[in-house]
Amino acid sequence: MYAGAPYYAAESALRCGVDLVTVYTAAEACMPIKCYSPELMVRAVYSIEVMNSYLDEEGGIIREMEGECRRGGGGGGGGGGNDAPTTKETNGSDTRRIAMMSGRPPIGGEGGRYLPIQGGEARNDDGVEVLAEGLGRMTSLEGKLHALGERREVFIGGIVDDITHAFPTLHAMCIGPGLGRHPLVFSVAEKVIQRAIEARLMLIIDADALFMLSLGEYRDLLEDLRSYERCVMTPNLMEMRRLRDALSADDGGGRRSNIIVQKGNVDEIIHDSYTMRCEEEGGLKRCGGIGDVLAGTISAFMAWNAILEMEETHDAQNDVITNKESEWQRRLFASWAAAVVVKKATKVAFQKKKRSMSALDVIGEIGDVVNDMEDDLKNAVP
Numbered sequence: 001m002y003a004g005a006p007y008y009a010a011e012s013a014l015r016c017g018v019d020l021v022t023v024y025t026a027a028e029a030c031m032p033i034k035c036y037s038p039e040l041m042v043r044a045v046y047s048i049e050v051m052n053s054y055l056d057e058e059g060g061i062i063r064e065m066e067g068e069c070r071r072g073g074g075g076g077g078g079g080g081g082n083d084a085p086t087t088k089e090t091n092g093s094d095t096r097r098i099a100m101m102s103g104r105p106p107i108g109g110e111g112g113r114y115l116p117i118q119g120g121e122a123r124n125d126d127g128v129e130v131l132a133e134g135l136g137r138m139t140s141l142e143g144k145l146h147a148l149g150e151r152r153e154v155f156i157g158g159i160v161d162d163i164t165h166a167f168p169t170l171h172a173m174c175i176g177p178g179l180g181r182h183p184l185v186f187s188v189a190e191k192v193i194q195r196a197i198e199a200r201l202m203l204i205i206d207a208d209a210l211f212m213l214s215l216g217e218y219r220d221l222l223e224d225l226r227s228y229e230r231c232v233m234t235p236n237l238m239e240m241r242r243l244r245d246a247l248s249a250d251d252g253g254g255r256r257s258n259i260i261v262q263k264g265n266v267d268e269i270i271h272d273s274y275t276m277r278c279e280e281e282g283g284l285k286r287c288g289g290i291g292d293v294l295a296g297t298i299s300a301f302m303a304w305n306a307i308l309e310m311e312e313t314h315d316a317q318n319d320v321i322t323n324k325e326s327e328w329q330r331r332l333f334a335s336w337a338a339a340v341v342v343k344k345a346t347k348v349a350f351q352k353k354k355r356s357m358s359a360l361d362v363i364g365e366i367g368d369v370v371n372d373m374e375d376d377l378k379n380a381v382p
């Protein structure tokens with residue numbers, strides 16, 4: 001969770017000419033972001049502290065379950081990492097082994113995957129009662145884990161509702177700058193993205209949201225987004241590598257309808273097999289945050305595209321046919337134009353500030369650059 005990145009993205013959109021921007025963030029980041037700008041609407045929709053308390057509670061239950069398995073005399077039964085002596089070492093008798101596995105994924109944990117509970121063993125001389133008691137405690141712990149999982153789903157659902165409630169008022173949504181990598185924040189982001197696709201909202205996916213999509217458990221979501229034509233992904237070099245790795249594991253081979261803006265010395269704007277190159281010269285410094293500026297700038301251009309498409313849909317009732325082909329071309333052109341804006345703004349900011357240039361200086365140049373480009377366009381059209 002960061003405060004700078006969401007501010008950069010949001011402020012850039014405002015400087016492009018967008019009327020209103022709302023930042024949905026953690027309670028912990030809300031105040032600093034609000035203090036950066038009186039213009040931004042900043043909503044605290046979750047608290048990292050509360051999210052951590054869910055993970056802590058889950059970790060506690062899982063540790064208790066592991067301890068319970070060990071108390072059963074485990075070691076060679078079903079999982080590694082147990083240094084308790086085996087039953088054979090302690091009494092040399094035959095063992096009856098029971099393997100226990102938690103019945104559902106833990107609510108957070110490393111990658112949200114199963115934490116295998118080690119196999120337990122019950123010694124003959126402990127008797128059936130001991131085994132029954134152990135099983136009883138395990139069942140109770142499983143119940144606790146289940147109840148916690150249900151509470152978590154309600155908690156996440158509430159956050160998702162809070163954000164998606166605003167969808168009808170939005171023209172575009174940017175997810176990722178400063179998102180952080182908390183597993184529960186990822187769960188929220190996943191559901192928000194799914195709802196955004198259902199609502200056919202313009203989506204700009206950047207930074208940590210791209211990291212999230214490179215994880216195996218979000219593979220289906222990545223596939224959904226790759227075939228969603230109103231999505232623009234803005235990976236840097238590392239993020240593009242991760243995405244490629246994630247996709248190359250099993251490339252479904254389906255049509256890639258979304259746009260990818262691959263940032264670099266030359267930005268490449270890719271739609272399926274079609275690529276546009278932004279060869280505009282930038283600045284000589286690549287300070288942190290310019291990627292966020294680009295994400296915000298693309299969000300502004302995509303919001304205008306959404307408005308244009310809505311107007312055309314309106315026209316369609318008066319027999320004006322909306323051309324699907326031109327829609328993706330316009331989105332491609334808008335992404336390219338946004339990349340040009342950021343390169344030009346970086347160049348001017350660098351000329352003025354040299355080594356001390358920061359993302360804020362780039363943001364300061366956006367307005368003039370957009371105005372100049374608009375004037376150039378007007379002069380070019382006869």
Ligand SMILES: NC(=O)C1=CN([C@@H]2O[C@H](COP(=O)(O)OP(=O)(O)OC[C@H]3O[C@@H](n4cnc5c(N)ncnc54)[C@H](O)[C@@H]3O)[C@@H](O)[C@H]2O)[C@@H](O)CC1
Pocket residue numbers: 002003004005006176177178179180207208211236237238239288289291292
């Ligand atoms: N002031 C802020 O609050 C900022 C927050 N940021 C946020 O920080 C989080 C993590 O972003 P990262 O970019 O560190 O995450 P990544 O995991 O993408 O990058 C990992 C590492 O790779 C390096 N890297 C990135 N592009 C590279 C390239 N072309 N060549 C060589 N190395 C490269 C990065 O410097 C970083 O050390 C995101 O949420 C992002 O939005 C950044 O946007 C920077 C500014």
Ligand SMILES: Nc1ncnc2c1ncn2[C@@H]1O[C@H](COP(=O)(O)OP(=O)(O)OP(=O)(O)O)[C@@H](O)[C@H]1O
Pocket residue numbers: 207235236237263264265266267282286287288289290291292293294342343
């Ligand atoms: N090798 C490069 N040479 C020149 N410009 C570059 C290079 N790589 C990226 N850029 C430009 O820097 C800007 C930000 O891209 P970058 O790869 O730094 O994104 P990022 O890592 O996501 O940024 P952030 O610091 O906001 O996370 C883009 O405008 C891009 O065109």
